[in-house]
Amino acid sequence: MSAPNQIAVIGLGYVGLPLSLSFADNGYDVIGLDIDDTRIEKLQQGTSYIDDVSDSYLSEQTKNGLSFTTDYADIADVDGVLICVPTPLDKTLSPDVSYVTATSESLAEVLSTDVTVVLESTVYPGATEEIVVNTFEDRGFNVGNDVFIGYSPERIDPGNNDYTIEEIPKVVGGVTEECGVRVEALYSPVFDDLVPVDSSAEAEFVKLLENTFRTVNIALVNELATVASTLDIDIWGAIEAASTKPFGYMPFYPGPGLGGHCLPIDPLYLSWKAKEQGLDIEFIELANNVNRQMPEHVVSRVVNLLNNHGSAVPDTNVLIIGASYKADVADVRESPAFDVIGLLSERGANVQYTDPHVPNLTVDGCEYESIEIQKDSVDQFDVGIILTGHDSFDIDQILNTVDILFDTRNITQDLESDKIYRL
Ligand SMILES: NC(=O)c1ccc[n+]([C@@H]2O[C@H](COP(=O)([O-])OP(=O)(O)OC[C@H]3O[C@@H](n4cnc5c(N)ncnc54)[C@H](O)[C@@H]3O)[C@@H](O)[C@H]2O)c1
Known part of the structure; x- marks a missing residue:
């Protein structure tokens, strides 16, 4: 299976912009698309608005064939698409997948056949099928035959220079077996290690598992920090000492509360899905409450x-x-x-x-x-x-x-x- 040559990255924020540069750096012809005119103008002028992306790297990749647009018509002929749009919570703390829906509709309107589409935005298990697949099928596409759809969780850690994007193992899952093969072909020229899983839903679950694990452990240590301060014990010294245990312990650190577009949000996508299935799960809500306090x-x-x-x-x-x-x-x-x-x-x-x-x-x-x-x-x-x-x-x-x-x-x-x- 040969890899696609030209791809589009949709949504050029903390996730999409570094990803588009990385694909351009690894030989792809990349079109970055965002609906925010100001962002696209800046990028076209060679100015980055993301801390981890330098202007010089941006202009280097522009010379390699990276271009930017606000118009979905400009990406009609690409053979691969990565979707990196926001997935916040709404006022009731339920998933707001409206950006993913809007993007899928715009894509299904312009793309031709034999294209691979991968969702990278964090979503609840089943969302790729429910939103992306259904939108393409409604437009007459035959998924697994003329469009190949999958999910790959974004694991980027803004501000962390210890790993390049390419060095972070990439979990990938297709909606069908053939979709999985196409998704792997798209990522393999860029990433050192691919981690294929059985389905797009499993790949979606992996992301929520990772971030729920982190959120719950941070909540635990946050709660322990409140106990330690009452007992006049230095939590930081205790964590350092506990970290000397060579097995069975992993340090997490307390802080003033969670932030960003991941930890305060992602686990609630999972608890929402669990509730929808009639399951009464408690860890996530408890962790969320502790962290918010x-x-x-x-x-x-x-x-x-x-x-x-x-x-x-x-x-x-x-x-x-x-x-x-x-x-x-x-x-x-x-x-x-x-x-x-x-x-x-x-x-x-x-x-x-x-x-x-x-x-x-x-x-x-x-x-x-x-x-x-x-x-x-x-x-x-x-x-x-x-x-x-x-x-x-x-x-x-x-x-x-x-x-x-x-x-x-x-x-x-x-x-x-x-x-x-x-x-
Ligand atoms: N920020 C992180 O550290 C991080 C890490 C891993 C995963 N994620 C996930 O990745 C996704 C993107 O997060 P982010 O932090 O990059 O968001 P962001 O807000 O920084 O960027 C999203 C971009 O998408 C654009 N956009 C919105 N709707 C669009 C549309 N219909 N068409 C084209 N562009 C559109 C916005 O203008 C914006 O520039 C989210 O699902 C998030 O949970 C984020």
Whole structure:
């Protein structure tokens, strides 16, 4: 089975843009498509809006044949398509698959036959068949004969430079056996290791299994962190010591709460599907509740610290250090910073934040601008709260500007100062 030559990547965000570059870098003729005009204009001008993608790599791949469009008609003749559009939750915390549906409809309208279409967006088990397959069949395609449909979970980890996209094993599953063969042919020139599974639904389940595992373990350690702090035990030291066990233990770390487009969302796709099947599962909801309570826990720890130092929250000057949901990225989706800032403001604190990756932030309708920590500024803030451990933070400088530093990420682990308190 020969691999397709020209592919389209639909949705050029944190997942789709790096993926399109990677396919271009590995010899494919790639058309990147997004409905966001501003994004496409930027890319056509050689400007990346994703931290992990440099302008120079972008222009290198443009020379290799990578092009960008907002028009589905431009991808009519491709022989492979990767769908990387958002899959958020709606207001009732149920899956919102409207972007996948809209994309499938646009694709089924323009694509010709003998094309391989792979969904990479995170979805509930069965969604590829329910949405993508049904849409193509409604348009007269014969799946497994003239269109080959599958699912491959995206495992990219923004901000993590330890692995290239190609080095992360790629799980792939086809809707039919022939679809599976075609999907493997599409990915094999790019990825070092393919992990074929029996069906698209199994591949969808793999992604939810991975992220549910992570979410539940983070919730467990978050809960244990609240117990440890009450017992005056250093959770970070305990985790480090437990990690010396060579088997049967894997470290997870507490924090101010989950963020991003994956962990706070993906497990709820699985619990939604389970409920739809009449199953009463509890782990995911419990983990979700524990993780969502962490911003409140952070604020109550800070309130206690201030009280112990003879002050109270109203009119206190608070510096939030890091607003994005994880280190060294600009993504603020679902960031716990929103809740922490909101809760402190509600209690009357004067809150400011610093984050070199996030110039502006709107919390509960209030606009905030990231401030720069000046070298010569001393004790401007009653308390600083580290929510994100960006590499670029100069902690010594930050220590000069705060009376108390509350570190939810343990990035101060090597520093000795009586100003420092940890989650
Ligand atoms: N961000 C991550 O770290 C990560 C990791 C693994 C998996 N995922 C999954 O990958 C998917 C994409 O996530 P993301 O973070 O890249 O999202 P994103 O919001 O960064 O990018 C999605 C892009 O899709 C575009 N889009 C929306 N509707 C479209 C349409 N009909 N046609 C063409 N383009 C359209 C948007 O304009 C946007 O640019 C989600 O399902 C997510 O759960 C994300």
